Amino acid sequence: MAALNERQKLILALIVHDFVETAQPIGSNHLVERYNLDISSATVRNVMVDLTDAGYLRQPHTSAGRVPTEEAYRYFVRQLMGHTELPATTQRTITHQFYQAGRDVSRWMRLAASVLAHQSQAASLVTAPRPEQALFKHLSLISTQGRQVLMVMVWSGGEVRQQMLTLAEPVSQEQLSTAAARITQLCQGKDLEGISALRGQFDALETDVLKLVNEDLERARRLISGEVYRDGLTNVLAEPEFAESESARKALRVLEERSLLEDLLSRTVLNSGVDDVQILIGGEGTWQELRDCSVVLARYGAPGLVTGALGVLGPTRMAYGRTVSAVRFVSGLLSDLVVDSLAE
Amino acid sequence: MAALNERQKLILALIVHDFVETAQPIGSNHLVERYNLDISSATVRNVMVDLTDAGYLRQPHTSAGRVPTEEAYRYFVRQLMGHTELPATTQRTITHQFYQAGRDVSRWMRLAASVLAHQSQAASLVTAPRPEQALFKHLSLISTQGRQVLMVMVWSGGEVRQQMLTLAEPVSQEQLSTAAARITQLCQGKDLEGISALRGQFDALETDVLKLVNEDLERARRLISGEVYRDGLTNVLAEPEFAESESARKALRVLEERSLLEDLLSRTVLNSGVDDVQILIGGEGTWQELRDCSVVLARYGAPGLVTGALGVLGPTRMAYGRTVSAVRFVSGLLSDLVVDSLAE
């Protein structure tokens, strides 16, 4: 696959651009007229033959225009697209909305999903930030009614987890507070293993509580991603490539089914740096469900401390420029917010 | 619309049943053969004419079989369907899963949505339980870093809400704990107004904290439903009535767009009793988006204290028996769980 010359690049870029817009095969005449090219349609056709031989274009049938191949999108994304950013006013609006949302993580998530879906006109997903290595910070024990106790655990990074505990016999709120204070003091800054090592220094009540802390965290640790937020699912249904519902089903299954999503995320963003946008085109041969789909993903957060993932799923024929800049921007914004809420 | 005789009811029930299964117009011959009726197809045709005149059936075109009208589904649901329950083994399995999920509300929600989607083979939604009238129960203040403080509020019904607070100047954890204890003691059992009435009894730090408590709760109060959980969206895409994506879009928009959902819920389940299953067929003339859709909804929880809503959205041609029993069962189960976690 020899390097493309300038004219070839131009034609390829134009075809990708037009096809993204119209979803129709692009013909040589069409291209010349639309862009007032100072070359003839015959020349364009010659170039098209080159690009077809190089594997960047294909024809749906003998006498139709050309359509970009997956390879073309990859080339476009790598070499032709250039670095774009969201318009400054859009950036300001979005930033403003986030700061208005206060410190409520679940609102950040919903907002991020909504912004991504809207900017990319595709389906978006955002996973809640999760600590990569959780350090214990604080425990509250609150008696609710009878022998029921609400445990509220705070972990490094501000993750709050709750759990109910049923005691063998009623215990006063005072006793609970004392126990919580003792556990908080002894376990502060420790991770799961550190806490287990303290076994034996606690009385019966405290041991009961700690067992639940352990269980809860063990369960949480098994999952890569936190709560998943989605938006814009109906956007992809509007795209012609998902007109017959079968293809739409396949694509949306990936977002809906936890196991598929975890698989996708674990093989991509987990190995990448924060705010580093990854683009998966056409499932890259691996994901059968993502044939005809592209996914733009990024990891956000504070690496080593708290991270989450976010991204957009749309047809291969996707406005990569806009989508990538939206993902990059929101990812950066969330990273800032998460880091801010870690330390100031 | 005169009352139907037994034969008419039988035929109507069979047509609804068959159409739900096959999604094809039902012909008189087909019916007689399949159910070994001891009447002739001509007789069935006569009955069909009656039912068509009565508005329960219609023909897609002159020489096709009959299709139930929305009116037919309503009649079916009210008069013909009878009371069904999920099989006992299914009930046990589901119950077991819920108790395995411990006390984690967000897992209940996910599980409920998943069970509903699976049992009804349609799209499901579940809103997190929210206090109808929130009484303050407990406050923890946890210093994180510098002047950042994490507030964790516990409200009646076990709802835990968190908020970040940035102080003017650093304050020790000890001081924070004292303030939290004082606020907890003074405000315990009070609602938003009760807390406002105490204004003036607090020092600067405590007032700052309370302002945030107020803000957060004010914001929460404006929403009818808590976090929304969805599942089985891809199920509805498998139905032939949603084969062209346009109709699918309309239906899924209702689930996806918060405002539409809130509208739907506020006009239905909010006025109904808990565990009382409501069935909306074809949008009932009001919801344009829900043409060709039916929604089966119920409110769950402890009325007056904590409630949420849950339901299923599918094509009008839906297995109402199975769906209604699934919704009723899961609603009851969630009610029990919520009530249990309130008091024991």
Place this chain on the structure above:
DNA sequence: TTTAGCACTCTCGAAGCGAGAGTGCTAAAT
């Protein structure tokens, strides 16, 4: 009141056909 018989209607898929769009090739022009 039920049913057999039958003419009638309408959809659906296959087949046929022409218009239109777009190509690839060749030969001339730059």
Place this chain on the structure above:
DNA sequence: ATTTAGCACTCTCGCTTCGAGAGTGCTAAA
């Protein structure tokens, strides 16, 4: 050595036609 005009060729798409099949409604007999 490129570029381009010209042209024949190919293939899709929309349209129409047509026959088979399914299902009805009506009528007259049981």
